[in-house]
Amino acid sequence: MSHTIYDIAKAAGVSIATVSRVFNKAESVKPSTREKVMKVADRLGYQPHVYAQGLASKRKNRIMMLAPVMSNYFLTEILRGIQDCLASHDIELNIVNISQDSRAIDQVENIIKKSWAEGYLLVSLHLNEEELSCLERYQVPISLLDDYSSYFDSVSFDNVEGAFLATDYLISRGYERIVILSANPNAIPIRERLAGYKKALEKSKIPFRESYVVTGDNMERDGFNEQSGYEAMRKILTMDPMPDAVFCTSDIKAVGAQKAMRETGLKIPLISFDNLSISEYIGLSTVSQPMYRMGSEATEMLISRIRNGESKSRHTQYEPELVIRSSSEKPTVKHEAV
């Protein structure tokens, strides 16, 4: 039904090799020949068959982003960075969702095995070192985003410092009973943020208490969801004595936490983590991650590895910035219940 390189070659009165060269932007084609071929190709609506190209050339001009797409707003920002970077390189992007149902590493391995792409961007997957080491044998360029490992290039965020800044800010405002609204304790970002929280307490000689690590019951997406934030905040608001500030481990959880405060009419100053696009609009004080830049940086790394095949892995870590809005303010009036 669609035309092949033979059709074009015949119609243009050249060999298929020449048609191929024209489409691969080879320099060595006489301009007049090139034009002749292009004219025919345009008229017939010719498109090279991607599978055939891939098979013959062993190239694919394509990278894949593997990510838990469900964990959303955060990824959106990252994606923008990736795409803007790609646009300037004429490389295509495929996005594949890694579902939370089955083991992430199995899904990743299955995809990489099939060698669809020239490189892979593993976003927020937080595979462990052992799992990542399995991937090494495929000898394919891989960059980690929002993650770290010695095995591959990585672009990460200083979660420890971010959590430290947030907690330290709360301490500087005079709060002492500061809880951390946490999530799955085994998740890497949580471990790091907890460490930063502890570090800030330590600096000010405030004792760490296990009971001040509060988690919701809903563990979807490792507990990074609204409901989990809501549940945890309900618990916090019944503690006695009631904590006087909370460091919340993600903006999306803070959305749930805010609901709990509205419902009960109680309000505690809160700082969270991410700085999503909605956060500005709901007044969240938060630790800002440069998601866009992280996306483009990781992509740049991946491309350079594909093109130049560097030897040792490179790592970039972005530093946090505190954005103060209304959620961390001391409640002057009692908040009205809704």
Add this chain to the structure above:
Amino acid sequence: MSHTIYDIAKAAGVSIATVSRVFNKAESVKPSTREKVMKVADRLGYQPHVYAQGLASKRKNRIMMLAPVMSNYFLTEILRGIQDCLASHDIELNIVNISQDSRAIDQVENIIKKSWAEGYLLVSLHLNEEELSCLERYQVPISLLDDYSSYFDSVSFDNVEGAFLATDYLISRGYERIVILSANPNAIPIRERLAGYKKALEKSKIPFRESYVVTGDNMERDGFNEQSGYEAMRKILTMDPMPDAVFCTSDIKAVGAQKAMRETGLKIPLISFDNLSISEYIGLSTVSQPMYRMGSEATEMLISRIRNGESKSRHTQYEPELVIRSSSEKPTVKHEAV
């Protein structure tokens, strides 16, 4: 570096045709032969080369979702539906982002031309009939999601009825100066929602006023963003006389609108549209779209067309449901400014 079908054939002492049959689940292979092949394949970590398979078989077992990924929360829900449906069919999904920068139809056409997949899911693209008609000549299964056209299968939502319900509810609560917080007037969903809004006014003999269609200035994603909602609401709150209720065309815009109300300390009852996962937590009354079901339904349609090649196009339209939360309540106390 990686093994080919020849390596497996040789190691298993069979022909490559037999190996191929084993991997394609052909019935006609003796169980003992199958086992022998599988054992070797497992040991050598063999994976068929996808491009070669695609080239030789002219099949791909793969569908592609084309969507403006940036328009996010809404898509997340849809995606879950798609994936759950796909899982039961052993078909792979690729997600390709259609950027808002350049013409959507060009991007779509470019992808379809390359015939990566056996079928395409066009989500929230709102191409016009003329553009869609261009796609017909590629003779490939296409389903539209969150969109409608006579050319292709479609799963859509009754935007008119949804807007009608929301507006009618506000009227039933005694409001009369009801504005519509709108977006790009050329966007299909906006046109339909405006029509539903008008229909409700008409039913109650409330005159429609052009000045009650209020839009923000930020037109990213057709104005479906927080900032645009914020801007529009600021305008609304300075109108004289001030409107007494607002029908907001999307939840994400409502997030911005709520900020405007908090800032000014003024509050107007509001109903919006979508029912995103955050909406419950920020108390939005809204028109609920069954996004998950829409996703799986559209996928089911696409697969059946791929497998059976139906003749005429089928269309499913989902009906709205009103979810009433706190945002549509009459403000009793003046809202405190933040």
Add this chain to the structure above:
DNA sequence: CTGAAAGCGCTTACAG
């Protein structure tokens, strides 16, 4: 139930 062989639509040394 299995194999030999043609063919899918390209790319790329090689030769000229």
Add this chain to the structure above:
DNA sequence: CTGAAAGCGCTTACAG
């Protein structure tokens, strides 16, 4: 600057 030809790794009638 261009062409003939081999080859990429599979699938699938066809024959047995």
